[in-house]
Amino acid sequence: MSDEKSSVSDLLEDNQYKYGFTTDVESETFAKGLNEDVVRAISKKKNEPEFMLNFRLKAFAKWKTMKEPAWPNVHYPSIDFQNISYYSAPKKKKVLESLDEVDPEIMRTFEKLGIPLDEQKKLANVAVDAVFDSVSVATTHKKKLMEQGIIFCPISEALQDYPELIEEYLGTVVPVGDNYYAALNSAVFTDGSFVYIPPDTISPMEISTYFRINTEETGQFERTLIICAENSYVSYLEGCTAPQFDTNQLHAAVVELVTMDNAEIKYSTVQNWYAGDKETGKGGIYNFVTKRGKCAGVNSKISWTQVETGSAITWKYPSCILQGDNSSGEFYSVALTNGHMQADTGTKMIHIGKNTRSSIISKGISADQSSNSYRGQVKIGKNATNARNYSQCDSMLVGDKSSAHTFPYIETANSSVQVEHEAATSKISEEQLFYFESRGISRENAIEAVISGFCKDVFKQLPMEFAVEAQKLLTLKLEDSVG
Amino acid sequence: MLEIKDLHAGVDGNEIVKGISLSINKGEVHAIMGPNGSGKSTLAKILSGHPAYEATSGEIIFDDQNLLEMDAEERSLAGVFMGFQYPVEVPGVNNAEFLRMAYNARKVKAEEEEIDPLDFDELLSGKMKMLGMEKKYKERNLNDGFSGGEKKKNEILQMAILEPKLSVLDETDSGLDIDALRIVSEGVNKLRNENNALILITHYQRLLDYIKPDFVHVLSEGKIVKSGDKALALELESQGYDWVTKAD
Ligand SMILES: Nc1ncnc2c1ncn2[C@@H]1O[C@H](COP(=O)(O)OP(=O)(O)OP(=O)(O)O)[C@@H](O)[C@H]1O
Ligand SMILES: [Mg+2]
Numbered sequence: 001m002s003d004e005k006s007s008v009s010d011l012l013e014d015n016q017y018k019y020g021f022t023t024d025v026e027s028e029t030f031a032k033g034l035n036e037d038v039v040r041a042i043s044k045k046k047n048e049p050e051f052m053l054n055f056r057l058k059a060f061a062k063w064k065t066m067k068e069p070a071w072p073n074v075h076y077p078s079i080d081f082q083n084i085s086y087y088s089a090p091k092k093k094k095v096l097e098s099l100d101e102v103d104p105e106i107m108r109t110f111e112k113l114g115i116p117l118d119e120q121k122k123l124a125n126v127a128v129d130a131v132f133d134s135v136s137v138a139t140t141h142k143k144k145l146m147e148q149g150i151i152f153c154p155i156s157e158a159l160q161d162y163p164e165l166i167e168e169y170l171g172t173v174v175p176v177g178d179n180y181y182a183a184l185n186s187a188v189f190t191d192g193s194f195v196y197i198p199p200d201t202i203s204p205m206e207i208s209t210y211f212r213i214n215t216e217e218t219g220q221f222e223r224t225l226i227i228c229a230e231n232s233y234v235s236y237l238e239g240c241t242a243p244q245f246d247t248n249q250l251h252a253a254v255v256e257l258v259t260m261d262n263a264e265i266k267y268s269t270v271q272n273w274y275a276g277d278k279e280t281g282k283g284g285i286y287n288f289v290t291k292r293g294k295c296a297g298v299n300s301k302i303s304w305t306q307v308e309t310g311s312a313i314t315w316k317y318p319s320c321i322l323q324g325d326n327s328s329g330e331f332y333s334v335a336l337t338n339g340h341m342q343a344d345t346g347t348k349m350i351h352i353g354k355n356t357r358s359s360i361i362s363k364g365i366s367a368d369q370s371s372n373s374y375r376g377q378v379k380i381g382k383n384a385t386n387a388r389n390y391s392q393c394d395s396m397l398v399g400d401k402s403s404a405h406t407f408p409y410i411e412t413a414n415s416s417v418q419v420e421h422e423a424a425t426s427k428i429s430e431e432q433l434f435y436f437e438s439r440g441i442s443r444e445n446a447i448e449a450v451i452s453g454f455c456k457d458v459f460k461q462l463p464m465e466f467a468v469e470a471q472k473l474l475t476l477k478l479e480d481s482v483g
Numbered sequence: 484m485l486e487i488k489d490l491h492a493g494v495d496g497n498e499i500v501k502g503i504s505l506s507i508n509k510g511e512v513h514a515i516m517g518p519n520g521s522g523k524s525t526l527a528k529i530l531s532g533h534p535a536y537e538a539t540s541g542e543i544i545f546d547d548q549n550l551l552e553m554d555a556e557e558r559s560l561a562g563v564f565m566g567f568q569y570p571v572e573v574p575g576v577n578n579a580e581f582l583r584m585a586y587n588a589r590k591v592k593a594e595e596e597e598i599d600p601l602d603f604d605e606l607l608s609g610k611m612k613m614l615g616m617e618k619k620y621k622e623r624n625l626n627d628g629f630s631g632g633e634k635k636k637n638e639i640l641q642m643a644i645l646e647p648k649l650s651v652l653d654e655t656d657s658g659l660d661i662d663a664l665r666i667v668s669e670g671v672n673k674l675r676n677e678n679n680a681l682i683l684i685t686h687y688q689r690l691l692d693y694i695k696p697d698f699v700h701v702l703s704e705g706k707i708v709k710s711g712d713k714a715l716a717l718e719l720e721s722q723g724y725d726w727v728t729k730a731d
Contacts (some may be wrong), residue, residue, distance in 0.1 A: 430534070431571045438531050439585035439641065440559035440592070449584065453575025453624070 030087040036060060039164040039187050042087055046156050049163045055171060059186030064176035069180055072344040073373040073405060074313050083226055084250060086188045086221070118413035127152055129193045129209045141205065150234075152207055155223055156396040158194035165196060173256040173294045173321070175270065181252040181315075182290040185221045189254070192222035197232040197263075199327065206463060224255040228263040235266040237466060251311075253289045261297030261324065266305070268462055270454040270470050273310035278368070281340030284312025291318035292348075294355075295327035303330035304347065305461040306332070307470040309477055312341060317375065319348035322384075329358040332458040336474055337402070342359030346354035346375035346407075351384040351417075361457050367398035367478055373405040389418070395425045396454050398478060426454070428478075448475040484509050484680050485649055490541035492529045496713040498539065499525045501705035507649070515684045517702035518724045523684045524568050526702070527653045530682075531565035545649065558591045559585075564647030566638040568654045568684075573625040578637070579607060580601045582644050587703055589645065599602045610643040613673065615666040629727060631658035639667050643674055651682045656690040668693030686719040703728040 030038065039060045043053040068078065127141035129152065145152050151162065159166055176186040193209040209224065228234055251273065257265050276284025287310075293302035304318035320329025331347035349358035358378065366372035378389045397405035405421050428450050436446030451474050452459060459467045485507040490501040499522045507513055515523055528536045530543065532555035534682050543550040550558060553701065573581070586606075587597040598606070607621065613693055626634050642650050652671075656664055671694055683694060691699075691713060699715040700707045701724070709715065709727045718728070 330668045425576060429571070432573050434533055434555060435567075435573065436581075437555035438533075438559055438565050438583075439581075439589040439645070440556055440587070441581075441584050442556055445584060445588075449576050449581070450573060453577075454574075456575065 013223060029085050032085045033082045034084070034086055034188070034448045037415040038086055042188055042190060045087065046159070046184070048159055049167075051163070051167050052159060055176065056187050057344045059183050060188075063180065063183035063187055066177070066180045066183055069315075072315050072375070073371065073407075074315060074342040074344050076313055076342075079250060079286070081184075087190055088452055120427045127205055127207045129154060129207075139263075145203070145205075145207075147350040148201055148204065149198040150201065150203060151194065153194055155192045155194040155225060156190070157373075158225075158264040162194075162196070163385035165227070166194070166225070168221075169227060169256070169258055171256075171438045173258060173292045174254050174290050175337055179290060181288040182254050185223060185252050185254040185290070189221040189223040192224045192253070192363070193226075194224075195226040195234065195236065197226075197228045199229040199231055199233045199260075201229075201232045203232075204235040206235050206237055208239065210239045218442035220249070220251045220253070224253070226256070227258045227264055228260065228265045228300075230260045231262045232260075233264045233266075235463065236268070237463065238267070238269040239272075249285050251287050251289070252286050253291075255289070255291040255318075256298045257293035257302055259293070259295050259297055259300035259302055259324075262299045263297060264301040264303075265293065266303045266461075267291075267293070267318070268466060270307045270462075270473070271310055271314075272473060274312075275310045275341050275431035276312040276338035281312070282360055284341075284402060285310065286313045286315075288313075288315045288440060291316065292321065293319070293329070294321040294325050295329060295353075298324040299466070300324050300327045301329070303332070303461070305458065306334070306345075307458070307462070307466075307473070308333070308335040308342075308343060308345060309470075309473050311343075314341075314343040314345050316345045317347055319350070321350045321352065322351045322358065322387075324356075325353040326355045327353055328356065330461075331358075331360045331362070332461045333362045334365070334455045334470070334474070335363070335372060335374075336367075336477060338367040338398075338477055339370060340368070343371070344373045344375055344378075346373075347387060348377040348379070349351045351378075351380040351387040351389070354383065354385045354387075356387045358387075360389070360393070362391075362393040363455050364393075364395045364404050365398065365451070365454070365474070365478070366404050369401045370404070371403045373407065377409040377411075378411070378419060380412040380414055380417050380419070384414050385416050387414065387417045389420070391419075391421045392457075393421075393423045394454070395423075395449075397425065397427050444479065445474055447478055451475060451478065484546060484640075486544040488542040488544075488545065490526075490529070490538060491538060492525065492538040492541075494525070494536050499705055502541070502564060503702075503705070503707055505700070505707065507680050507682070509680055510675075510694045511692060511698070512675075512681045512683065514696040514699045515682060516686065516699060516716065516719060518728070521702045522705040523702055524653055527565060527568075527651045527682075527684060527707075530558075530651055531555060531563060551618065551690070559645075559647075560589060562648030564642050564645055564650040566635075566642060566652035566655045568657075570626050570629075570634045570638055572627045572629070574627045576625045577621075578623050578625050578715055579604070579621040579627065582607060584639060585641065586644055592674050607644065610640060614640055614643065614670045615663070616640060632660060632663055635659055636663065640672055643670065646679075647676065647681070650679070651684070653684045654686065655683075656687055657686055664690065665693065688716045691716050701727050 039056050043056055127145055130138045139153055174182050177183050195207055197203055216404050259265055273285035273287055276282055302320050308314055323331050329349050335343045336344050337343045347360055360372050360376055364372040364374055374393045380387045408421055410419055433443055433446045452471050466482055487503055487505040490500055490503045517523055529538055538551050583603045590597050614636055635658050659667060696713055699711055701709040
């Protein structure tokens with residue numbers, strides 16, 4: 001019997017982390033180290049307008065005075081920020097006129113990842129911006145979107161073509177000195193995506209960015225800015241993978257979202273960065289990300305959905321500032337940790353306007369020796385009359401060496417509000433799986449059923465294809481950890 | 484159909500089943516009785532392929548197949564069904580969905596087309612009616628928060644859907660109220676035919692009034708110490724187990 005079982009895991013073995021390859025492309029990489037000259041050099045390299053350089057310098061000055069946060073429930077040797085290269089770009093001679101000029105190796109990389117970029121094969125209903133190391137290499141469906149006035153391009157390009165939009169919004173949701181990693185990102189970010197949806201426009205397709213870290217010992221610092229004007233809607237997807245290296249790589253992104261009156265942004269992430277060696281814990285991505293949305297307009301809405309399955313360490317709290325009256329924020333999260341992974345993730349809901357609503361559904365799954373913490377803050381300001389929040393934070397433990405922690409913080413300065421918090425912990429047990437098997441249902445299907453049952457409320461928020469992929473990913477990752 | 488030959492089995496190196504031989508033919512009903520801790524559930528778990536329980540020697544042949552070489556999933560697909568004494572709760576997994584997965588696993592094995600949700604719903608409604616189960620059990624999560632008796636009914640519902648060749652019912656009667664016992668027993672009787680067989684593990688002779696056994700075996704300290712017909716169960720009821728275990 002035990003032979004049978006190991007053959008199932010053998011079968012899945014080579015699927016362990018199928019994105020762990022590297023691509024051989026010529027790239028231009030800055031020498032390691034960080035100082036003001038590096039910041040200036042990045043800005044110069046990108047031929048940025050002056051306001052941008054000033055933004056970076058201000059952030060860098062702030063960063064130098066700051067300390068790495070010590071409050072998250074994660075442990076790692078301190079990072080030597082001088083031992084990281086802050087710029088790595090695939091070498092290219094001039095600005096690319098068309099996709100034909102993208103290095104074919106890179107095109108193949110994205111195809112391997114299931115994201116074909118070339119005109120014939122590109123995904124019909126998803127516009128993709130592909131970011132390779134720190135630089136955007138291709139954006140699909142741009143023209144089609146432009147017909148409706150939707151701007152979707154690398155942020156480096158937006159700085160050239162729409163500097164006034166960037167100047168108006170960049171740093172308004174996440175100020176340069178917001179936190180240690182955000183300050184670092186603001187100083188050195190090299191690329192990312194920019195989306196602008198004009199008033200009265202429903203984006204005709206999903207918009208997505210696909211991040212890939214390729215070069216060893218480079219940090220990836222992308223910057224995403226999405227603005228959704230009055231009465232508009234966009235659904236945005238983000239996917240991430242990285243090759244397998246023994247050393248840790250730093251990923252410190254900043255994402256800012258802004259919604260005007262009656263606008264809605266739905267932001268979904270399936271994160272599958274390399275998590276380090278399952279046995280030894282060596283290598284893997286440090287994912288220290290600041291994501292925040294501002295519901296600036298009345299009746300506006302921002303909804304974050306995340307499925308976090310990778311990274312050695314995750315430090316991430318997609319948040320909503322509910323400024324407009326009647327605005328609402330949602331956070332749906334599945335965070336899976338296994339092996340030696342550590343995740344400290346959650347959300348912040350800041351209620352400022354009247355009748356603002358927020359809901360938080362967090363599902364943490366921890367297996368092996370991993371540690372999984374939910375950290376959530378609900379803050380209700382004194383003018384937020386009739387604000388409401390509902391939070392539900394469930395944990396599932398797989399095996400008995402893993403741990404789950406919940407840290408809810410609730411602050412209310414208004415007595416008319418309603419705040420509800422529920423939490424539960426459950427276990428996926430060998431007895432449950434045996435029960436399925438004794439009815440002729442395979443172990444894989446059993447795990448999938450239990451996990452998808454547990455994550456139901458989150459998965460139903462994801463676009464269809466994403467939900468299917470997310471579910472497979474979780475099942476695959478847990479296959480070896482149960483029993 | 485089932486041939487158990489000198490089976491020794493246990494858990495964590497402790498021998499619990501100490502040499503059991505038992506032969507069951509198609510169409511037969513065998514009752515297994517015996518004091519608490521005598522190894523009845525252990526025998527049932529060994530039959531169903533529970534990974535924690537290990538057979539150290541002996542053989543189990545089911546329809547010409549060596550059962551001990553098959554895992555739980557394969558045994559189930561081959562037609563062995565276990566009605567658990569303590570069915571496990573699985574929050575988040577819908578009961579009807581679970582039943583359909585189990586049903587379709589058989590279809591896949593037989594290389595037949597899977598049943599669609601609507602047809603399955605019809606099949607399920609029929610079986611639930613037969614067992615006097617209310618519709619709401621379709622919507623509930625698998626055994627989650629079910630009462631003791633409801634869990635047992637749900638086991639029989641699974642048996643009714645899967646139509647196994649050999650069913651091992653471990654104390655299915657315990658926890659059922661008087662009416663439920665009658666209804667469930669009638670249901671089980673309806674499922675019986677000349678091609679399937681039943682092992683009933685029970686403490687109470689009352690169940691055997693409803694489902695008439697062809698043989699009654701008494702298990703004590705991991706061995707079958709006495710076998711007989713229905714009269715043996717009656718005798719046990721009036722005299723207790725000392726009578727057989729001491730006589731050995
Ligand atoms: N997983 C286990 N670990 C340790 N001991 C076990 C385990 N399973 C069974 N046993 C022991 O084996 C013996 C037989 O248990 P079993 O459950 O088979 O008895 P039973 O005849 O079904 O009893 P009951 O009538 O109370 O249901 C008991 O002493 C029990 O404690
Ligand atoms: Mg028992």
